[in-house]
Amino acid sequence: MNFKKDKVYDLNIAYIGGGSQGWAWGLMSDLALEPSLNGRVRLYDIDHKAAENNAIIGNELNKRDDVKSQWHYVKSDSLKDALTGADFVVISILPGTFDEMDSDVHTPEDYGIYQSVGDTVGPGGIIRALRTLPMYEEIALAIKEYSKDAWVINFTNPMTLCTRMLYKTFPEIKAFGNCHEVFGTQKLLISALKDICDIDDVKREEIKVDVVGINHFTWVTKATYKGMDLFPIYEQFVDKYYETGFVKEGDDNWMNNAFASGQRVKFELFKQYGYIAAAGDRHLAEACKGSWFLKSPDRVKDYTFGLTKVDYRKEKQKNLREKGLRLRNLEEQFEIKETGEEAVQQMRGILGLRDFVTNTNLPNKGQFSNLPKDVVVETNALFRRDRVMPITMGDMPMSLLGLTMPHVTNQELVIEAVTERDLKKAFRAFINDPNMKLDLHEARQLFNKMVKNTEKYLPDYFKNVEV
Structure with missing residues (x-):
């Protein structure tokens, strides 16, 4: 990164999931309103066309009078291209499609299990993790090879597990997870x-x-x-x-x-x-x-x-895609406004432009003395020049520890299951979840059905295996 004489940073940001119609647009808006930062954003997405559209949308902002900074957006066709030379890496991906999420959320309803989100815990959260974490292994290895000194900001759910897998794969990574x-x-x-x-x-x-x-x-x-x-x-x-x-x-x-x-x-x-x-x-x-x-x-x-309901998400996605085309074709004006997200302010903290305190997700290095080391926890942290320092909280209150620890141990079991290519361990996490109320026969039946529904996005070692 280069520090200009006028105290405006010239940054390289890699955006993995850069075809996003939600988080990517929000980051564009926040960057446009921050006068102390300029630079380039490389947008990488398996949907290359979506990333190309976002590059066009982002570059159009430079022509407007209401922007306070200049950013050049470009589509990248590979992780190597996106990551090489990056100062910051932003990750917000949809693991699979909403068809897979439909199974995550709604297949358990056939067994009397209801989920209000289905992306973090419960049967849906665990199955989502099985297809997400191998992607995060690949991303972490690419960061290690091409941008090992970059700061990594994760927005993808399951947040705890994604952040944990980044560190599990590349322990020296400088990553944190953001949630609003x-x-x-x-x-x-x-x-x-x-x-x-x-x-x-x-x-x-x-x-x-x-x-x-x-x-x-x-x-x-x-x-x-x-x-x-x-x-x-x-x-x-x-x-x-x-x-x-x-x-x-x-x-x-x-x-x-x-x-x-x-x-x-x-x-x-x-x-x-x-x-x-x-x-x-x-x-x-x-x-x-x-x-x-x-x-x-x-x-x-x-x-x-x-x-x-996932049908709601599908309809929203359809509407956003149509909006993206209108923005790309200049048929609708991009609305620049503060999103309330804090990634840009966190960047400013890391760059030494301000001290900034907010909540974030980091490995436990003493934030909680009664939780295992290295599990990812959420506390406040101080963002200061080239440092993110989590605030030590001591013991988690015992009553909250009793509610939290089952998820902590279960999430570590999911990490083991993916790392060791062990579907049986994944099933153990599945039946350990507090929302799992089935007998073992029904639980196996549900698990195998959900794995089958998402197998297109699972690595080879998960395919055609039943517990």
Whole structure:
């Protein structure tokens, strides 16, 4: 990377999954609004046409008066081309297609198992991991060969397992995983301040939180606003909306938006454990026992959230592809706006332009003294020049440890299964999941069916094997 006299960095960014119609566009927008960074973005995607379209869309931004920086976007046809000389590597890929995700999410419903997301834990999360982690082995080896000193930012789910596989394959990698779930809980605390204390105009960054846990099962153990303890305020807020749920005025109601909720899962967990559950309700529900929140579709409605159907995702993908063509052909103007994601600010921290603290996913190097070393955990970290320093939290509270440890051990078992090419170990993780309530015969039947449905994207050693 080159530091110019006018204090504007000239960067090389490799984007793996660069044909994305979601994360890639968001990064383009955030980069366009950051005046301290300029450079090149190499877009690599197995869908070469999608990457080429995004390169055209990105380069068109340079002609506009509302951009604050200049970026040259180019399609790369290989990982080698994309990664060589990269200062930062961004990864956001869809492992397989939504047809495979359809099986991940909906095949277990035939056995009475419901999932609200199906990309992190549960039967769907585990099967998704089987096709994702071999891809991450390949990516990690390519980074080792072509850009070993680059900083790597992962957005792909299952977040914990993807980040863990990067380090398992290339221990010296400088990678971290980004997730915005905690941001939603900071915004919920802003709503509590307004509702209980009539305090307005609070920025999310002013809500300071201590984050503990693993991705999509995070908790806040301390929360303050200008030194004010927010736990008593949140407790009043929970009591007020425990029965009805809470929807902020102007936001989509959970009944009309598959990604929204009335926060009742959060409220229930706060009452039971005394800590603020910090992920979205859909993810929190999946990390708990299946009988708690996902026992049936009616139970899901009682807790004011929804089961995100894959047909919804397919329709959204179709609409985004059509939008991408309109943007490419200049039939629609690209909207430049801050996304609320923090990758660009993390880059600025690593480049030494600012000190920056936010939650991120990193191997456990002492963040939690009562969790195994090297498992990937989510806590706050300080981003400072050429360093990302996770904040030590000591012991995870025992009540939260009891909920978290089954997932930690299960995720390590999935890593072993892929690394050792052992489908039987994958099945052990499958039946160990808290949402698995089948007998062994039914569990084998479901597992084999789901593996068969996704085998196109599994390496050879997984094909035509039944447990």
